[in-house]
Amino acid sequence: MLSRGKITIIVAVFACLLYSCEPKGDYTGVEYAPNMYHSVAYDAYSQITDSTDAYYNSTPYNQYKGKKKINMLPPVEGTVARQNFRSVADTSKDVRDKGLFFYELHKDSIDLAARILKNPIILDSAGVILEDGKKLYLTYCQPCHGEKGVGDGKVGAMYKGVPNYTTGRYKTLNEGHIFHTITNGRNRMWGLKTTISPEDRWKIVHYVQKLQKGEG
Ligand code: HEC
Numbered sequence: 517m518l519s520r521g522k523i524t525i526i527v528a529v530f531a532c533l534l535y536s537c538e539p540k541g542d543y544t545g546v547e548y549a550p551n552m553y554h555s556v557a558y559d560a561y562s563q564i565t566d567s568t569d570a571y572y573n574s575t576p577y578n579q580y581k582g583k584k585k586i587n588m589l590p591p592v593e594g595t596v597a598r599q600n601f602r603s604v605a606d607t608s609k610d611v612r613d614k615g616l617f618f619y620e621l622h623k624d625s626i627d628l629a630a631r632i633l634k635n636p637i638i639l640d641s642a643g644v645i646l647e648d649g650k651k652l653y654l655t656y657c658q659p660c661h662g663e664k665g666v667g668d669g670k671v672g673a674m675y676k677g678v679p680n681y682t683t684g685r686y687k688t689l690n691e692g693h694i695f696h697t698i699t700n701g702r703n704r705m706w707g708l709k710t711t712i713s714p715e716d717r718w719k720i721v722h723y724v725q726k727l728q729k730g731e732g
Pocket of ligand 1: 653658659661672678686697698705706720724
């Protein structure tokens with residue numbers, strides 16, 4: 517049999533254990549040695565806010581009501597959001613609002629692409645965009661399509677069947693059609709979506725449209 521003294525001790529221990537539980541679901545318990553849980557170095561995405569001023573990893577430079585807050589600071593006033601690389605084509609509104617990325621279009625949907633895709637990059641009067649487009653074209657397309665887009669690139673000569681942008685139906689291929697061709701390829705040409713960013717592809721489209729008019 518347990519003695520009365522031992523029973524008292526057991527009851528006291530259980531009472532203490534029960535007392536240390538709290539009904540609140542978000543209570544993480546007492547942290548002994550918090551530096552084992554929290555990074556000592558500042559971590560931009562750390563969500564620890566300093567309600568007690570006892571934690572590490574909350575910045576003194578971001579304060580709210582005198583308490584340190586998370587390390588990532590809000591962007592400074594006047595910050596301009598960068599262009600949105602959304603992945604879903606929303607055909608309900610002007611596509612110019614919809615970012616640059618139309619990965620959702622299936623590679624067999626070139627007619628749809630020709631109908632709905634509009635170049636979100638507007639040409640500037642100084643010609644910087646076209647200059648970029650030209651550089652990119654000379655890097656990625658010229659080996660097959662030739663400097664002027666007439667299909668006489670050195671690789672094209674071996675590859676065969678490279679069209680001339682200035683003749684026949686190629687003259688009138690529109691921006692969406694060209695973008696889709698660069699992205700997914702077409703017949704014997706393979707797609708370049710993993711090589712060229714959407715933004716750069718749209719710049720190339722501008723330049724190809726110049727070549728179609730024989731203005732390269
Ligand atoms: C490895 C060679 C090669 C490269 C590199 C290449 N193309 Fe092509 N391209 C072709 C060939 C071949 C065709 C003809 C495809 C066919 O119809 O068989 C073609 C066709 C096209 C067409 C016509 C599509 C149609 O509707 O018939 C366009 C527009 C085009 N390419 C644009 C580009 C652009 C822009 C680049 C650079 C980003 C590029 N190509 C890079 C070989 C290439």
